[in-house]
Amino acid sequence: MPTTYRSVCPFDCPDACGLLVEVADGRVLKVSGDPDHPVTRGLLCPKMQNYERTVHSPRRLTTPLLRSGTKGVGEFTPISWPEAIERICANWKKIIAEYGAESILPYSYAGTMGLVQRNSGHPFFHKLGASRLERTICSPAKDAGWKALMGDTAAMEPAEIMRSDLIILWGINAAATSIHCMRDAQDARRKGARLWAIDTYRTPTCAASDESFLIRPGSDGALALGMMHVIVRENLIADEFIRSNVLGFDELCRKVLPECTPDRMAAICGLPSDTIERMAREYARAGAPFIRLGSGLTRYANGAMAVRTISCLPALTGAWQASGGGILPGTSTGGAFPLHKVTREDFIGQPTRMVSMNQLGAALTELDAPRVMSLYVYHSNPATIAPDQNAIIRGLLRDDLFTVVHERFMTDSARYADIVLPATSSLEHPDLYRCYGSYQAQRCDAVVRPVGASKSNWEVFTLLAAGMGWDEPFFRQSADDLIEQLINYETPWRNNAVTERLRQGEPVTLTPASDPKRDWLTPSGKIEILNERENEPLPRLLPTHAEGDGFPLRLQSAVTPYALNSSFYEQDQLCDKQVCMELLMNHADAGPRSLSSGDAVTVFNQLGQVEFTLLVTEKVPAGTVVTEGVWWSEFIAGRRGVNALTSQRLTDGGRGSTLYDVAVEVRKS
Ligand SMILES: Nc1nc2c(c(=O)[nH]1)N[C@H]1C(S)=C(S)[C@@H](COP(=O)(O)OP(=O)(O)OC[C@H]3O[C@@H](n4cnc5c(=O)[nH]c(N)nc54)[C@H](O)[C@@H]3O)O[C@H]1N2
Ligand SMILES: Nc1nc2c(c(=O)[nH]1)N[C@H]1C(S)=C(S)[C@@H](COP(=O)(O)OP(=O)(O)OC[C@H]3O[C@@H](n4cnc5c(=O)[nH]c(N)nc54)[C@H](O)[C@@H]3O)O[C@H]1N2
Ligand code: SF4
Ligand SMILES: [Mo]
Numbered sequence: 001m002p003t004t005y006r007s008v009c010p011f012d013c014p015d016a017c018g019l020l021v022e023v024a025d026g027r028v029l030k031v032s033g034d035p036d037h038p039v040t041r042g043l044l045c046p047k048m049q050n051y052e053r054t055v056h057s058p059r060r061l062t063t064p065l066l067r068s069g070t071k072g073v074g075e076f077t078p079i080s081w082p083e084a085i086e087r088i089c090a091n092w093k094k095i096i097a098e099y100g101a102e103s104i105l106p107y108s109y110a111g112t113m114g115l116v117q118r119n120s121g122h123p124f125f126h127k128l129g130a131s132r133l134e135r136t137i138c139s140p141a142k143d144a145g146w147k148a149l150m151g152d153t154a155a156m157e158p159a160e161i162m163r164s165d166l167i168i169l170w171g172i173n174a175a176a177t178s179i180h181c182m183r184d185a186q187d188a189r190r191k192g193a194r195l196w197a198i199d200t201y202r203t204p205t206c207a208a209s210d211e212s213f214l215i216r217p218g219s220d221g222a223l224a225l226g227m228m229h230v231i232v233r234e235n236l237i238a239d240e241f242i243r244s245n246v247l248g249f250d251e252l253c254r255k256v257l258p259e260c261t262p263d264r265m266a267a268i269c270g271l272p273s274d275t276i277e278r279m280a281r282e283y284a285r286a287g288a289p290f291i292r293l294g295s296g297l298t299r300y301a302n303g304a305m306a307v308r309t310i311s312c313l314p315a316l317t318g319a320w321q322a323s324g325g326g327i328l329p330g331t332s333t334g335g336a337f338p339l340h341k342v343t344r345e346d347f348i349g350q351p352t353r354m355v356s357m358n359q360l361g362a363a364l365t366e367l368d369a370p371r372v373m374s375l376y377v378y379h380s381n382p383a384t385i386a387p388d389q390n391a392i393i394r395g396l397l398r399d400d401l402f403t404v405v406h407e408r409f410m411t412d413s414a415r416y417a418d419i420v421l422p423a424t425s426s427l428e429h430p431d432l433y434r435c436y437g438s439y440q441a442q443r444c445d446a447v448v449r450p451v452g453a454s455k456s457n458w459e460v461f462t463l464l465a466a467g468m469g470w471d472e473p474f475f476r477q478s479a480d481d482l483i484e485q486l487i488n489y490e491t492p493w494r495n496n497a498v499t500e501r502l503r504q505g506e507p508v509t510l511t512p513a514s515d516p517k518r519d520w521l522t523p524s525g526k527i528e529i530l531n532e533r534e535n536e537p538l539p540r541l542l543p544t545h546a547e548g549d550g551f552p553l554r555l556q557s558a559v560t561p562y563a564l565n566s567s568f569y570e571q572d573q574l575c576d577k578q579v580c581m582e583l584l585m586n587h588a589d590a591g592p593r594s595l596s597s598g599d600a601v602t603v604f605n606q607l608g609q610v611e612f613t614l615l616v617t618e619k620v621p622a623g624t625v626v627t628e629g630v631w632w633s634e635f636i637a638g639r640r641g642v643n644a645l646t647s648q649r650l651t652d653g654g655r656g657s658t659l660y661d662v663a664v665e666v667r668k669s
Contacts, residue, residue, distance in 0.1 A: 002029050005447040006505050009048055010117075010426035011564050012110035012138075014178050014330065014437020015039055017048065018507050021427060021447050028052040028427055028448055037507045039438045045179050046561055046577070047568050054425065055451065059409050059570045061422035062452020071397050074415045081453060081463070084419055089467035091402050092128075095373045101129035102352055103370040105363060109135060111379025111408075111423075111567065112457070114431025116482045119342045120458040121378055123474060124465060126347035131372070134356045136650075137386065137657045139295035144653030145307025146329050148534050149315075151522030154512035155331045158438050162188045163324030164290035166283065169197045170310060171220060172294025175204035176561040178437055181292060182208065196279075198223070199296070200556050201584065201626050202619035213279065214621050217554045218300040218544035218661055219269035223276065224309045225541065226265030229257045230280035231316050237284075238318025245520065246315050248530020248538065256538050268541070270621070284317045288324035296558075299660040302542035304653025309539040315527045320517050330436045336493035336510045337434065337441075337486045344474065358657045359648045361388040364395020374402040378457055379423070383412035384566040385630055387646040387657055390608045406460055409570050412633050422454040429456035432483045432502075434510070442507045443483055458482070544661045545649050551605050551663035553589065553625050557642040560629040569632045581631045581641070583612035583666065588622035590614070593666060600637065600669040605645055605662070611638035611669055625666065 002024040009017040018037025022030040031051040035042040064084035069075025079087075095103055106125045112118050125132070158181065161167060167185045174182040182205065189195050189210070197209040198220070206212035215223055231237060232253055242249045262273035262280075269276075283289050291313065297306050311327050319325035340346075355363045355372075360382050363372055375396075383392055396403060396416035405417040414420045428450045432443040450456075455463075458479045465475035487503055492513040494502070502508045514521060522528045530537055546554060562568065562577040569575055583601055595601060599614040603625070612627060620626050633639045646659045 005445075006034065007427060007444045007447055008431075008433045008442045010112040010114055010431070010433065011047070011567065012113055013045075013564065014435055015180050016113065016433045016435035016440060016442070017044055018442060019048070019051075023447055026448055028055050034507070037440070038509065039180050039440055043179065043183060047564055047574065050571065050573070051427075053571050053573070054568065055427050055448070057409070057570045060451050060454070061407060061409060061414075061420060062454065063422060064453070065420040067418045071399070072393070072416050074410060076420060081455070084421060085463050085467040088404055088419060089464065092374060092468070095402065099370045099373050102131045103373040104128065104130040105355055105372045105375050106130055106133055107357065107360065107375055107377045107380055107382050108133070109137060109357065109380035110565070112426055112431070113435070114426065114433055115337060115339060115486055116342055116479050117429060117431050117457045118379065119339065120461050121376075122342065123344035123347050124461040126344055127470065127472065128468070129349055129352060132352050132354050134354045134655060136655050137357050139298045139656060140654030141298040141303035141651035141656040142293070142295055142307050142329055145298070145304035146311060148304070148308045148531050148653065149311050149528055151520065151528070153519065153521045154514050154516040156326045156328050156516045158328060158331065159184065160324050160326070161185055161290050161292065164188055164288045165193050165324070166286035166289040167193055167195045168283070168289065168291045169195070169205055169209065170291050170293050171198060171297030172292055173199070173203045173205045173296070173559060174292065174294075175208055176559050177294070181437060200624055201558070201621065203558070204561065213271055213275065215269040215271055217556055217624060218297075218302060218306070218546070220297045220306040221302055221309045221539070221541055222265040222268035223271065224306075224313060225257065225260035225539070226262045226269070226273075226276040227280040227283060228252070228312060228316060229260045229265070230262060230277050231284045232257055234281065236281065237316050238321070241318035241321060242316065245526055247524050247526040247528045249316070251530045251538055252312070256540055260541075283313065288322035289314070289317070289319050290324055291327040293327060293329045296660065298651065298656065299658055301545040301649065301652055301658055301661055303651040303656060303658070305536065305539065305542045312529055312539060315529065326517060331439055332436065333434045333439065333441070333493065333510050335513055336491055337432070338489045339486070341485045342482055356650070356655060357382070358387055358650060358655070360386050361391025361395060362648055364398065364401065365391055373400065374404070376404045377413050377417075378406040381411045381413045381566045383416060384632060384641055385643065387643055387659055388607055388648045389640060389643040391648070406457065408454070411566065421460060422452055424450045424454045424456045428454065429458070430479050430483060432486055439510045439512070440507055441502060441510055443487070443502060443505055445505070542652060545647065545658055546661050546663035549606065549663040551665045553664050553666060554623060555603065555645060555662040555664045556624060556626045556660055557630065557646070558626055558628050563629050566630045566632060569635065575635065578629050580613050581627060581629065581636050582615045584615050584617050584620045584626040585666065586618065586620050586622040587616050589625070590616045593668070595666070595668060601666050602669045603645060603664050603666050605664045607647060608640060608644035609638070610640045610642060610644050611636065625664065
């Protein structure tokens with residue numbers, strides 16, 4: 001008889017779903033959505049419906065490996081854990097003596113979102129004195145844009161979406177990336193709400209919406225400014241709300257909006273000007289308009305400004321006052337757990353340098369004083385997911401770079417390693433999870449033993465600490481000890497009863513310490529449309545990087561429902577659903593280039609070239625081309641993925657990646 005355990009989905013998704021895991025004879029038989037989890041309510045995405053195929057995949061790494069062939073070829077011989085740890089520590093001691101500890105660079109991101117396993121390298125590398133990684137690949141521009149306007153104001157309760165009468169999914173492919181938000185939006189729709197999607201191409205979310213508005217990549221600021229121009233011109237503003245809650249409305253009206261006529265904004269964003277006018281009126285007249293802001297629109301040179309500009313809309317119309325009205329960029333539960341007890345910034349001796357994870361290529365090939373001599377990668381796959389893949393691979397091929405990769409699978413990054421260490425999956429180690437799409441949190445235990453000789457992130461760092469000869473007691477604790485330290489903490493976010501339920505492994509709801517719709521946590525106590533602490537004191541139009549690159553088409557790399565960044569490519573069934581690495585193009589762009597569906601095409605720009613299979617489709621407007629998924633190179637004809645075309649340039653705020661701000665040309669291969 002199988003036994004059923006509770007667990008949590010560890011992946012970088014807004015929802016951190018509650019899982020029910022059936023186990024028999026030490027193997028996971030089945031994974032399903034926990035019907036009692038308040039957000040999951042039994043519904044899992046296609047990626048996780050057969051998680052057992054990932055956990056027990058024949059592709060799992062089961063033993064430490066030592067490189068025996070040329071870098072990148074993937075030839076390795078098995079070694080024991082003691083030998084692996086001994087070799088890593090001996091190399092690091094030599095490198096530190098010769099170049100200093102900052103010549104060692106950790107690289108990690110979001111393979112697991114658990115608070116302990118995700119952050120367990122921080123105390124180790126802090127104590128080592130290694131360079132620090134600026135972990136800004138995802139959407140820090142969103143945080144920067146929000147903060148410029150809203151300061152530390154908490155995010156509204158996501159479930160309010162169900163009380164809205166106009167839901168705008170803005171730059172979010174919720175049908176693929178936030179399925180529970182999509183389910184709730186559909187529930188609201190059945191009760192009479194209208195659903196809009198604002199995107200750059202026709203996604204599954206657009207298909208499920210009442211109306212979709214397709215705009216040019218990176219032009220959301222123009223659309224929002226055009227809408228605000230109309231809202232002010234037609235006096236659809238909430239005077240009283242603005243007087244008591246908003247700073248800088250007059251300056252916005254005087255200095256910014258007069259230029260932003262719908263005609264001018266239409267020329268930038270590509271929507272007809274009467275559509276912008278209609279969107280403005282319908283938005284302003286809705287009773288409780290709810291904007292769910294995604295991350296898609298933030299990965300541009302103007303991403304932070306776009307978020308800041310869009311977020312002004314509810315301040316002008318007073319949408320915040322209605323239950324169901326407002327704007328939600330994602331939740332943030334920073335105050336709920338004392339993460340510093342895991343990350344241990346106090347272990348940093350002298351200040352160490354920061355290296356942007358978006359500029360790994362430059363860090364490995366150009367950075368001096370000191371040069372990066374060792375890279376330690378854990379729960380991330382930079383050779384596939386980070387921008388400017390060619391520069392990264394040039395770096396990883398350096399003979400004098402000592403690379404260690406801790407992984408579940410032989411990823412592109414692992415192929416370039418000198419030593420590969422096998423990692424556990426989330427069902428093989430304990431952790432504590434919170435998420436960024438709701439206020440849920442949950443802890444879970446391991447439900448099966450580690451596959452092969454795999455070890456969790458935390459276990460490996462305890463072994464490395466011992467290998468370095470440290471006697472710091474911190475590194476002799478178990479992951480469970482750390483979890484208990486995170487839980488055992490007084491905070492207004494949870495009372496004792498909630499904390500006890502958390503300890504027992506039940507899904508719990510955290511409560512923000514301030515009122516998200518009244519307590520404007522900015523220095524002035526108001527929503528700061530005017531913010532003189534910013535380089536740009538007022539929202540305004542900013543250009544994208546791609547505008548200056550001199551290639552005619554905009555390349556969007558979008559998500560697929562059947563993978564999560566470069567995770568899940570180990571499941572054949574999920575790969576088959578994606579078919580192959582396609583380039584979606586409008587017939588108006590395909591015709592002049594004599595291209596048709598099924599053609600092998602080469603996409604190129606100043607950074608590289610990549611092979612795709614063409615699909616001519618009306619889902620993509622003329623001028624934009626789209627590819628879905630971030631594929632492993634073993635499945636790609638030219639062995640280079642979409643990130644051979646993306647650049648190391650950063651966003652206007654937050655030093656984020658500009659993965660979607662890309663210009664290319666396409667030719668037949
Ligand atoms: N199935 C699946 N789910 C995922 C992921 C995955 O890879 N697959 N990734 C996870 C991660 S790490 C993250 S950060 C989240 C991201 O989830 P989302 O917030 O949904 O962000 P994206 O999917 O990056 O982009 C959302 C949409 O924005 C569109 N877009 C791109 N540029 C623009 C623009 O300039 N303006 C507008 N209006 N729209 C634009 C894209 O076409 C896309 O449809 O999803 C998580 N969930
Ligand atoms: N072109 C393009 N590039 C993108 C994106 C895009 O949309 N387009 N999305 C970007 C975004 S939003 C993000 S967040 C990043 C994500 O980039 P990453 O955080 O690197 O995410 P993944 O590609 O999922 O790779 C995570 C790896 O961690 C491994 N792993 C899982 N669990 C564990 C564990 O417990 N321990 C260890 N050691 N390993 C584990 C998995 O096997 C997997 O190979 O990618 C970015 N890159
Ligand atoms: S990836 Fe997201 S939607 Fe899918 S199971 Fe995990 S948390 Fe839920
Ligand atoms: Mo992300």
